[in-house]
Amino acid sequence: MKKPLILVTNDDGITAPGLRALISYMKEIGDVVVVAPDSPQSGMGHAITIDNTLYSKKVMIDLEDEKTEEYSCSGTPADCVKLALQELLSRKPDICVSGINHGSNSSINVIYSGTMSAAIEAGIEGIPAIGFSLCDYNWDADFSHAKNEIQKIVREALTNGIPTGVVLNVNIPKLEKKQLKGIKICRQARANWKEKFDKRTSPSGKDYYWLTGEFELLDKGEDTDEWALSNGFVSVVPTQFDLTAHHVIQTINNWNLN
Template sequence: MSKPLILVTNDDGITAPGLRTLVSLMNQLGEVYVVAPDSPQSGMGHAITLDSTLYSKRMRQDMAHPNVVEYSCSGTPADCVKLALKEILPRRPDLCVSGINHGANHSINVLYSGTMSAAVEAGIEGVPAIGFSLCDYNWNANFEPGSDLVKTIVEQALEHPMPKDVVLNVNIPDLPKEALKGIKVCRQARANWNEKFDKRTNPNGKDYYWLTGRFELLDEGQDTDVWALEQGYVSVVPTQFDLTAHHAIRELNQWDFGP
């Protein structure tokens, strides 16, 4: 049987160490194509390019993985997946993996994440997909401790059908290998960012702003991704892209909307 075709993408850019780690791991499991942004696209969410042209470029062969085919893309993470599925890949992929992101994408962060939006875009197209993130924002973060658990999750995803209309959001605590306790399937923690803007003035007298904020956990549950990460587990959250609040439909139908 032929090897599974695995699409690898991210939001930190095609040269990011997290992506290079994921490429190396996926190369052990299947036939790998990479389509990733040519520059960092963190925090882009599910943005797509509509008002400018998209470009893609075949990258030079990676001597460490000469069988891996790689393309950079001028667009967002969601653009990368769209372009890969419609134009670049030789056939429909068996799996799309996004990451490994430099920084956590647990709880409310999933809404802003370019890493997860790439996975969601694949899921919308019916391709099983997983987003991976390491809870360390350092460009030179150590991705090795969680590598075996990343492979385990991918192997299981290749072996078992993904639940319909679901993608997996995986976060890895920044811990040494011996401190990692295993994998926990969790729910998304309720949390928010207490944000403010740092207002400054440039030498020309023009005001500018830096967004700053503090993460606020509003959830004490022991079944959440944040709790699992704090306890030393890799968190796996099944994430759906149907944003309908189904529980609210009955209540809203009691409102008087007129004739």
């Protein structure tokens, strides 16, 4: 049987350890093509390049692996997927996996995530897609403890498919392998960032700002991604990119608009 074709991307850049780990895990499942940003693109959300040129080049990061095609792209994570599907891949991939992100993309963080936006871009094109994130921001984070869970989720997605209009947002707690309790299907927790800007003055006298903030969990439910992560589970949230609040349509229809 033909091996599945797996498109691998991320937002931390093509040399990021999380991406390199994901590539190695996916090579045990199928044929891999990598298209990833040539520099970190964290927090880019679903930005695309429309006022500048895009560049892509074939690269070889792993000198011991001559079979895996890898391309760096000057654009955003969403750009990488668009370019991969339109120009770089010889056929439509069977699945797109994005990550492994250095840091959490649970709860409200999914809105800002370049990792998830790459997966969503693939989902928009009708390709099963999953974003993976580890709740550890360290560049030298250990991703190996979740290898089995990551491969299990991808294999199940390849076998069963992912419903149209849905991508999976997978977050992995920062734990030792023996501490992981399993995988839990969850809803996105209601949370927010209590933000402020740290205003400073440059040596030249110009004001500048650093965005800072604290994560506020507003949800006490035990069926959320935040609960799962806090209790040792890998969280899987089915995420849709149809942003319509269908349950509110009738309410708005009752307004006196006509």
